[in-house]
Amino acid sequence: MKRWADEGLVQATRTVGGHRRIPLSEAIRFIRHIGATITHPDILGLQELATLPAAATSGKSAGEALYAALESGDAAVCRGLVQSMYVGGMSVAQICDGPVREAMVRMGELWLHQEWGIAVEHRATDICIQALNQLRFLQPAPRDDAPVALGGAAEEDPYMLPSLACAAVATEAGLRDINLGPRTPLRVMLNAAKHYHASLVWITISTASEPRKLAEDLANMANALQPQRCSVIIGGRSAGQFLPADIPGVHTSGTMAQLSAFARGLTAGSGQPPTVGPDRANDHSGS
Numbered sequence: 415m416k417r418w419a420d421e422g423l424v425q426a427t428r429t430v431g432g433h434r435r436i437p438l439s440e441a442i443r444f445i446r447h448i449g450a451t452i453t454h455p456d457i458l459g460l461q462e463l464a465t466l467p468a469a470a471t472s473g474k475s476a477g478e479a480l481y482a483a484l485e486s487g488d489a490a491v492c493r494g495l496v497q498s499m500y501v502g503g504m505s506v507a508q509i510c511d512g513p514v515r516e517a518m519v520r521m522g523e524l525w526l527h528q529e530w531g532i533a534v535e536h537r538a539t540d541i542c543i544q545a546l547n548q549l550r551f552l553q554p555a556p557r558d559d560a561p562v563a564l565g566g567a568a569e570e571d572p573y574m575l576p577s578l579a580c581a582a583v584a585t586e587a588g589l590r591d592i593n594l595g596p597r598t599p600l601r602v603m604l605n606a607a608k609h610y611h612a613s614l615v616w617i618t619i620s621t622a623s624e625p626r627k628l629a630e631d632l633a634n635m636a637n638a639l640q641p642q643r644c645s646v647i648i649g650g651r652s653a654g655q656f657l658p659a660d661i662p663g664v665h666t667s668g669t670m671a672q673l674s675a676f677a678r679g680l681t682a683g684s685g686q687p688p689t690v691g692p693d694r695a696n697d698h699s700g701s
């Protein structure tokens with residue numbers, strides 16, 4: 415560790431006594447970078463990795479394992495699973511697009527069979543919120559001058575996880591994220607984006623009762639934010655399904671991976687808003 419720190423492969427500061435101090439986020443970045451196996455996760459404060467029962471993962475895909483733990487309501491195992499995916503090298507975007515989405519799609523089938531499924535689904539949402547927030551805490555603090563990314567879900571949209579996923583992805587990309595969460599009127603988002611000089615506004619759309627009006631409001635928002643060179647990007651299960659593909663000034667995307675690429679383009683400092691691929695295929699409407 416000393417050699418790696420002295421060679422600059424691991425960023426360390428010195429304590430008053432001259433010892434090397436490595437922030438947790440930096441240690442985790444390095445572990446992911448070299449693909450190391452953590453034998454004593456508890457030393458890093460990752461207790462939930464240490465206590466992860468082998469049965470939680472054996473013979474299951476990441477999505478199946480997460481679903482099983484969510485269904486039985488084992489929050490510690492769920493958080494541990496998500497941590498292990500991240501420490502094992504998956505990006506926040508991959509975790510959200512993959513296991514989290516997959517598990518929640520299956521969760522959404524439960525209520526069709528019995529009312530108890532509604533309780534299980536609501537509990538699963540809360541547990542995923544805990545797990546994603548924990549991932550946010552494992553990220554290094556963004557630079558003070560990093561671009562601001564801000565967003566939420568529109569007024570009538572109660573879905574919490576998609577916007578939280580956007581925030582976690584923005585943090586991972588090195589942006590300063592401001593998650594306004596569900597049920598946020600677009601004008602509130604617009605004013606906040608102006609106030610914080612945001613460079614990126616994400617809007618997740620899981621439900622849209624008046625898609626035409628929403629598309630119009632989004633176009634107006636993008637227009638109002640153009641002078642500050644702020645990009646508006648929309649996505650979510652209903653974005654591809656109900657909204658027109660070509661809302662002026664608005665980028666439509668399907669996945670967290672694409673949002674991540676877009677956000678990284680901003681931190682790369684190209685000065686040009688990055689482009690988003692024409693991925694409208696990922697509307698998960700049938701799920």
Ligand code: B12
Pocket residue numbers: 510511512514515518519520521522523535539570571572573574575576577579580616617618619620621647648649650651667668669670672673698699701
């Ligand atoms: C949890 C949940 C709820 C919870 C949400 C709790 C909360 N506060 O967050 C509550 C209880 C509110 C709820 C309510 C309802 N729900 Co619901 N819900 C779900 C469920 C199980 C999971 C949604 C979720 O959080 N997914 C996790 C996120 C991370 O995944 P995602 O939304 O797919 O997002 C991904 C992409 O779209 C993309 N993305 C998302 N946003 C953005 C943004 C940007 C910028 C980008 C680039 C990408 C992007 O990235 C994400 C990761 O890949 C889904 C199941 C499903 N198949 O989606 C049903 C589901 C969506 N619900 C459904 C239904 C029917 C309802 C209700 C009508 C039930 C009722 N009778 O009341 C209500 C309607 C509420 C409303 N006003 O619209 C149906 C919809 C059916 C349909 N075809 O329209 C589903 C599909 C369940 C099912 N199979 O029947 N629901």
